[in-house]
Amino acid sequence: MSTTNRTALITGASAGIGATYADRLARRGHDLILVARDAARLTALADRLRAETGVAVDVLPADLTDRAQLAKVEARIADDTAISMLVNNAGMSLGGTIVTAPIADLERLIALNVTAPALLAAAAARAFVARGGGAIVNIASVLALAPEMFDSAYSGTKAFMLNLSQGLAAEIGGKGVQVQAVLPGATRTEIWERSGMSADALPAEILMEVGDLVDAALTGLDRGETVTIPPLADDSGWQAMQQARLALAPHLSKRDVAPRYRTT
Secondary structure: OOOOOOEEEEEOOOOHHHHHHHHHHHHOOOEEEEEEOOHHHHHHHHHHHHHHHOOOEEEEEOOOOOHHHHHHHHHHHHHOOOEEEEEEOOOOOOOOOOOOOOHHHHHHHHHHHHHHHHHHHHHHHHHHHHHOOEEEEEEOOHHHOOHHHOOHHHHHHHHHHHHHHHHHHHHHHHHOEEEEEEOOOOEOOOHHHHOOOOHHHOOHHHOEOHHHHHHHHHHHHHOOOOEEOOOOOOOHHHHHHHHHHHHHHHHOOOOOOOHHHOOO
């Protein structure tokens, strides 16, 4: 990533993946803007990182499901020329499935996992192109590739993040802006307890520690990867999937109905 400014804005920064990104980026010398609902936890994290690393840390409390509060974060990205990185991490899962969860929870899931990161990515893309460089990191999930394994609504939001990242990388990657989708597997964070589950109930061999995840994701960013899948040891399957997907593209839009669908 080639940028002259070194401020990263991180959403969902009060705990888990977001807080770990804050720690790692501060130790790389980035100043930080931390965004989450919990102002007290953000302030405590900011105080610790200032003391331990000496970087500047600003706290920006916001509920990203509230359109007015989201707009303030968009404006900060647009107006603060020091910002050169967005870590789009804020997200939630349902306490149930699309069939069993309350509709209000489903609406909140879409607002936080789809609407907010899309609008923030759009704000960052415009700003970073104008500034001549930057990085947009979108936290997706391996469930984007395996929708049958978990709730369809949650996996659908993460498939959106993967598509958004790949499309945005194609659009602005040649303009000095790096776009990365990170696809974690099961990771030890608070998201499990918030959705009524326990991370400790998962088999130990599938549960990654959050520090390991973020360190791997940053290695992928350093390498210029558009998609980083930290648990995947052999990426030949992923590469084959991508090649097959791209090979389909010329055949997906035609004037005529495919012969296999003709009834006469």
